[in-house]
Amino acid sequence: MRGHRVRMAKRKGTAAERADKYRLYEKAVQDPEAEVEFISTTFRRLRGRRPRRLREDFCGTAAICCEWVRQRRDNEALGIDLDPEVLAWSQRHRVPKLKNGQRQRLRLLHADVLGVQLQQIVDVIAAFNFSYWIFTDRQRMLGYFQGVCRGLTADGLFFLDAFGGAEAVQTQKEVTRFKKFRYIWDQAEYDPISGMQTCHINFRFPDGSRLEPAFSYRWRVWTLPEIRELLEEAGFSRVTFYWEGTDPGTGEGDGLYTPVEHGEADPAWVVYILAAKS
Ligand SMILES: C[S@@+](CC[C@H](N)C(=O)[O-])C[C@H]1O[C@@H](n2cnc3c(N)ncnc32)[C@H](O)[C@@H]1O
Known part of the structure; x- marks a missing residue:
């Protein structure tokens, strides 16, 4: 009996051995509902129409793509990632959770975002959690931003994020x-x-x-003026920074992002960046 229990314990392993790192990642750092809500409402406010086609660069588990196709019956999403393992994880764990119709409006592409062939232009391209910082020189970053600009409709918007402050x-x-x-x-x-x-x-x-x-x-820690200059050089006509508000009770960020001309010298901040093609 005792031996049996030891074998059971062995089979179960430690919590780390049983853990799924992609599930933990999603739980710890992502909030796809809030991000999709931010994208949709901001796009509607600025463009006076609903965005329908979204491309998620560096999509990882494609959490945003999945939320996008769930949100509206005619929404379509294309997720791009260089790592076949994370895409396979998404196919195994996320895609089966979608309804049939939703699944048909989602495509996952194993590719480098720098070399992606444009099959279709989209209303929105999103690159979140600072993934684009893996491009560490101006030339490659510019090339990436130019490709994004080409991939958008005339009124398309590019959503990305950045972090900074002394602690960064x-x-x-x-x-x-x-x-x-x-x-x-x-x-x-x-x-x-x-x-x-x-x-x-x-x-x-x-x-x-x-x-x-x-x-x-x-990756390279890029500053906001560097990112703005490269986006403008790549052909975007307007770059706007969305700064997080402060909860007066806790003094912490309140999760509400509004467009600002000037930021604050907080020790640690995260911004959304919006680049408009026209
Ligand atoms: C930090 S994760 C981001 C996941 C998700 N987008 C998020 O918001 O949390 C970065 C992802 O970028 C992918 N990646 C890195 N270089 C890439 C490239 N050149 N083209 C496409 N994907 C790339 C990695 O495989 C990884 O899945």
């Missing part, structure tokens, strides 16, 4: 507690000369086991 360029770890795990954002290295940063996403579990690192990124 420090080496530090930030821990966020969830019910069944802790999420650690580890800014492990930063070089002020090249602007290159190495970050890890780690997960720790109540039984002491760890997924460390679950994900690693090596």
Whole structure:
């Protein structure tokens, strides 16, 4: 009996061994409902029509694509990612959760966003969670932005995000507690000369086991004026920054983003950036 229990315990393994890193990632860093809501309402307010076709660059598990096709009966989504493993995960775990009609309006493409052949222009292109920072020189970033601009309808909008503030360029770890795990954002290295940063996403579990690192990124920390200049050079006619409001009770961000001309010198901030083709 005892031996049986030991075998069972062995088979079950640690929490880290049982964990699904993509599921944890989605829970820790994504909020597709809020992002799709932000995209739809902002597009409608600026363009006076509903956006229908969305392309999600660096889509990972394609959480935004899936939410997009769920939101409206005629919404279509194209997700692009270079990593076949994460796309296969999405096909196995996310796509089957969609209804038949929704599934038919979603396409996942295994490709490099820099080399993607345009099959269809779209109303919205989204690149979230700073993924485009993997382009670390002006030429490649410009090439990426030019491709995005070409991929949009005349009134199309490009949504992206950025982070900054004094804490963004420090080496530090930030821990966020969830019910069944802790999420650690580890800014492990930063070089002020090249602007290159190495970050890890780690997960720790109540039984002491760890997924460390679950994900690693090596990218350049771009500043907002650099991003604006490159977007304008790439052909976008207007670039707007959406700054997060502050909850007066907690002094923390309130999740509401509004367009601003000037930001605040917060130690850590995240902005949405909107680039309009016309
Ligand atoms: C930080 S994850 C972003 C996932 C998701 N978009 C989000 O908002 O959380 C970055 C993703 O970009 C993908 N990626 C990196 N370079 C790429 C490229 N050149 N073209 C397409 N995808 C790329 C990686 O495979 C990874 O899945």
